[in-house]
Amino acid sequence: MEKDKLKNIEVPISSISIPIEGEAGRTGSWRTERPILDPSKCAAVKQNKLVCMLCWLYCPEGTISRTIPPKINYYYCKGCGICAKECPSKAITMKDETNFEE
Amino acid sequence: MLYEIRWHGRGGQGAITAAQILAEAAYYYNDLYITASPSFGAERRGAPITASTRISDEKIRLRSQIINPDLVVVLDETLLKDVDVTAGLKPGGSIIINSPKRPNEINLKGNFRVVTADATKVALELDLRAAGLLVLNTPILGAVVRATDFDIALEHVQAIIKKHFPGPLGEKNAEAAKRTFEITQLQ
Amino acid sequence: MSEKLVLSGNHAAAHACKGARVQVIAAYPITPQSPATELLSRFVETGQLNAKYVCVESEHSAMTVCIAASSTGARTFTATSANGLALMHEQLHWAAGARLPIVMACVNRAVAAPWNVWTDNQDSISQRDTGWIQLYCEDNQEIYDTILQAYKIAEQIYCPVMVCYDGYILSHTLMPVEIIDQNAIDEFLPPFKPYVTLDPDDPKVLNLVTFPWIRHDHPHIEKFGGYPEIRYKLQQTLRSSFDVIERVDKEFGEKFDRQYGIFKEYMCDEADYIILAMGSLASEATVAAEILYEEGYTVGVLSLKLFRPFPAKQLATFAKQSAASTFIVIDRNLSYGYEGALCTDFKAALYTHHVQKNVHGYLLGIGGRDVNVEQIMEIVHKSRKAIEAGQLDKETEWINIMK
Numbered sequence: 001m002e003k004d005k006l007k008n009i010e011v012p013i014s015s016i017s018i019p020i021e022g023e024a025g026r027t028g029s030w031r032t033e034r035p036i037l038d039p040s041k042c043a044a045v046k047q048n049k050l051v052c053m054l055c056w057l058y059c060p061e062g063t064i065s066r067t068i069p070p071k072i073n074y075y076y077c078k079g080c081g082i083c084a085k086e087c088p089s090k091a092i093t094m095k096d097e098t099n100f101e102e
Numbered sequence: 103m104l105y106e107i108r109w110h111g112r113g114g115q116g117a118i119t120a121a122q123i124l125a126e127a128a129y130y131y132n133d134l135y136i137t138a139s140p141s142f143g144a145e146r147r148g149a150p151i152t153a154s155t156r157i158s159d160e161k162i163r164l165r166s167q168i169i170n171p172d173l174v175v176v177l178d179e180t181l182l183k184d185v186d187v188t189a190g191l192k193p194g195g196s197i198i199i200n201s202p203k204r205p206n207e208i209n210l211k212g213n214f215r216v217v218t219a220d221a222t223k224v225a226l227e228l229d230l231r232a233a234g235l236l237v238l239n240t241p242i243l244g245a246v247v248r249a250t251d252f253d254i255a256l257e258h259v260q261a262i263i264k265k266h267f268p269g270p271l272g273e274k275n276a277e278a279a280k281r282t283f284e285i286t287q288l289q
Numbered sequence: 290m291s292e293k294l295v296l297s298g299n300h301a302a303a304h305a306c307k308g309a310r311v312q313v314i315a316a317y318p319i320t321p322q323s324p325a326t327e328l329l330s331r332f333v334e335t336g337q338l339n340a341k342y343v344c345v346e347s348e349h350s351a352m353t354v355c356i357a358a359s360s361t362g363a364r365t366f367t368a369t370s371a372n373g374l375a376l377m378h379e380q381l382h383w384a385a386g387a388r389l390p391i392v393m394a395c396v397n398r399a400v401a402a403p404w405n406v407w408t409d410n411q412d413s414i415s416q417r418d419t420g421w422i423q424l425y426c427e428d429n430q431e432i433y434d435t436i437l438q439a440y441k442i443a444e445q446i447y448c449p450v451m452v453c454y455d456g457y458i459l460s461h462t463l464m465p466v467e468i469i470d471q472n473a474i475d476e477f478l479p480p481f482k483p484y485v486t487l488d489p490d491d492p493k494v495l496n497l498v499t500f501p502w503i504r505h506d507h508p509h510i511e512k513f514g515g516y517p518e519i520r521y522k523l524q525q526t527l528r529s530s531f532d533v534i535e536r537v538d539k540e541f542g543e544k545f546d547r548q549y550g551i552f553k554e555y556m557c558d559e560a561d562y563i564i565l566a567m568g569s570l571a572s573e574a575t576v577a578a579e580i581l582y583e584e585g586y587t588v589g590v591l592s593l594k595l596f597r598p599f600p601a602k603q604l605a606t607f608a609k610q611s612a613a614s615t616f617i618v619i620d621r622n623l624s625y626g627y628e629g630a631l632c633t634d635f636k637a638a639l640y641t642h643h644v645q646k647n648v649h650g651y652l653l654g655i656g657g658r659d660v661n662v663e664q665i666m667e668i669v670h671k672s673r674k675a676i677e678a679g680q681l682d683k684e685t686e687w688i689n690i691m692k
Contacts, residue, residue: 015403029184030112030148032235078148122463126295129465136295137464142407142457142657144320163427163576165458165569166661 022076027061031079033094039069041091055083055092105252106168107155110187111177114147116232116239120175121153123243123262124254128157131258135162147235150185157252173250176200177221177238188212198245198286200238205289219245219286224278240267240275244282256283291473296466298459299325301429302368302394302452304466305436307338308474309392312363312481315343315354319373320406321456322396326368348373352380352391359389360495362483364440367391370456371398371405371412378416381449385420385523387496388484390443390450392436393421397568397621398456399656407657408456410568414596414622414630416451420523422530423597425567426454427553429464434547437469440478441537446526447484455569457657469545477544527598534595551600552607556582557589559612562669565591565635566619570653570660574619577665588669589613599634605642615647617672619665620685621654628652628685647676650685664689 005020039045043052045068056066063073064083072083084092107124111117118140125138134157141152154168170190174197181187188197193213201208202223205216221241224230230237240263247256260279264272296304302325306314314333316326332338341358345351348369355365369377374395384391395413399405413423424439426432432454439450454460487495499516514521535551542548555575557563564574571592581588591607593600608616620629627633632650639646649672654660668688675683 026184027149029150029180030146032148122295125463129295130293135465137462138295139457139462142461144406162464163572164662165455165462165573167659169661 026075027078028073028075031074031077031097033079033081034074034077034097034100035072035079035081035083035092036095037069037072038091038093041089042069043089043091044068044070052088054086054088058082058086103159104162104164105157105173106171107157107173107175107246108168108171109153109155109175109177110181110185111151111153111238112147112181113145113149113151114233114235115177116237117151117175117177118153119266120177120239120243120246121155123239123259123266124246125155125157126265127254127259127262128155130262132157132254134159137162137164150181171195172252173198173246175242175246177242179203182208182210188214196249196251198242198249200242200245204287215249215288217245217249217286217288219248219282221245221278221282224281224285227281228274228278230274230278237275237278241278241282244279244284245286247279248283248286249288256280291470292468294466294468295463296429296433297324297461297463298426298429298432298454299323299368299396299461300328301433301464301466302436302454303328303332304468305433306366307332308469308471309366309437309440309478310364310475310480311338311340311366313341313343313355313358313365314367315345315351315358315365316367317345317348317351317369317373319348319370319398321398321408321460322368322370322373322394324460325394325396329366348376349380352377352384352393355391355393356380356384356387356389359384359391359483360387360485360487362481362486364444364481365389365391366393368394368396370396371400374412374416375400378419381416381419381421383496384449386519388447388523390440390447390481392439392443392450392452394432394436395451395453396456396460397453405656406456408458408569408621409655409657410453410455410620410622411655413451413453414624417597417630420448420527421597422448422450422527422534423595424450424452425594425596426452426459427569427572427592429459429462429466430547431549432459433466433468434541434545434549437474437478438537438541440481442530442534444481445533445537446530448523448526448530453568458569473544477541530598531595531600531603549594551593551595551603553592553594554607555590555592556587557591557611557613560587560589561613562586562615562617562673563589563591563611563613564617564619564665564669565593565631566621567593567596567631568621570619570621573660573662574665577662577669580662581666581669586669586673591616593631596631599638601634601638601641604635605638605644608639608646609642609644613646615649615672615676617668618648618650619653619668620650621652621660623652623655623685632685647672647681647683649675649683652685652687653689655687658689 109117121138125136196215200221202220224241225236260276618632
């Protein structure tokens, strides 16, 4: 369980960082725009194969899953727009966050 | 006399500039001593940040973080979910929140006065934007002038705003402060 | 005309360099210094400052360019922090040994590892052996004034000067600063007259290999001495520079109505305990002293501005003449394996001059942990209780730390 990941680790003598989900909190709250993926344009969906996946690859925060279709985790997605920029099929567009409910 | 203000905003909303403008108004027009600081450390657009302003009639020798502000100003209502904005707020102090709600509709209870002002509405009305984000700092300054029991004049804050943003942009921002001043809800 | 601006410490430093008519700036960005040299680059680009701004690839190169430029007779400046200062370490030794009046702003920041962008004095204190004059500032007006004074001191005695101020606490905090009228500054600070310059028409090599022994193999050559004599001259100059430093400060005070001294005393008359500290920590301590006074304790603050050369005799004399039984030294740095540098140097000064006082050392605010009035008061009470219980000696204690 993520929450207990630190429980059994001894306090180190130097600063060591281990990967934990959500270390910086709900970074999704930082967004002013969110990426919306249109499956009808996504290459992986159209071919029903794990192809392309550039959105997954380029997301700096690892919030996009390597699945068909890729799923964006809006709890953490900061809305940087890199996925939208990199998608060769233009399947992802950035929409104003105020259009979405909390 | 020492008056301490903590500002809460998100990186890019201009909380630091608000802290600075208020400090400058107090210094140039009220002849008071001031310090104004951003939160110390890396800042990112959209991430919660704080800024602080100290105002005093004596030279300020304090260099530590403000722990018990007299006034808290929140530029972004969504911060109430993620940040303990009233932490340390002095008993009898005030908190000003950018919100269309009435003060009694804000979910904050304690020995402090809640004040609201719809700075976002004013910013949208005047199409006040910088790098895509709505400018909330100059509007909220109008609410600060209205609500604070520390004596500061709107015209002086407007003058400093115009010093920071010259020309028609300054006029618009000064107007934003005035409009927000007028719609500030003290109860 | 002088004007009053509300400036961050960094911008105050930049304005001072502009007023000092700095001619060459070579700098590498580092948090929390960058806004200082960024503003300077804007002054150069917009023609407000007639200088050359050299973008370099590291802090080591920054100091190297300053050394080269200063060697041609240019008034130079750079600014850095923490690991950046550490990176230029060998060149700090060089600049001092080469007797170049370079002025550098050290925006105090904790050193890695681990990474830390907040303030403590470890960076500048780690360089205390290099031969640079070190001056510490408590507020932004002092930063501005000290840089102007620094050039005058540096160029009179041909020694480099480091002006230190706390990262974020001063560098990024806005305070009112009076910018002095340019004509008045020009009167105070005349153009730089280099001791020696690189000139193709009068060829020289500067700082070549210099022997440990004194040469006798050419007529008159023995008068130049060897490496030890060069270094001896640096030491002698520094140890006798207090006069120059105080004179420059006095002249500044007469012209501009602000004078700082080698150290500042606050409520020290009749104090039972005196807090000795530097920089913004000392400023905070003055507020603690006031509150303690309200509570019935007489506590004073001695804010040391000049750390190198260390004013041992002056501090020992002050201590001897003071009513205080105990000096509480708060260091925002330490020599690992021993204690804070200010504490060590102060104790040595007392010992050398046969002054018997209790000295309690404390470490506080390392790595930028916030230092406030409550913690300083806690320290005073700790020492007071120890003294009252007859425990006069105390090893340095690290406060506000999870042990």
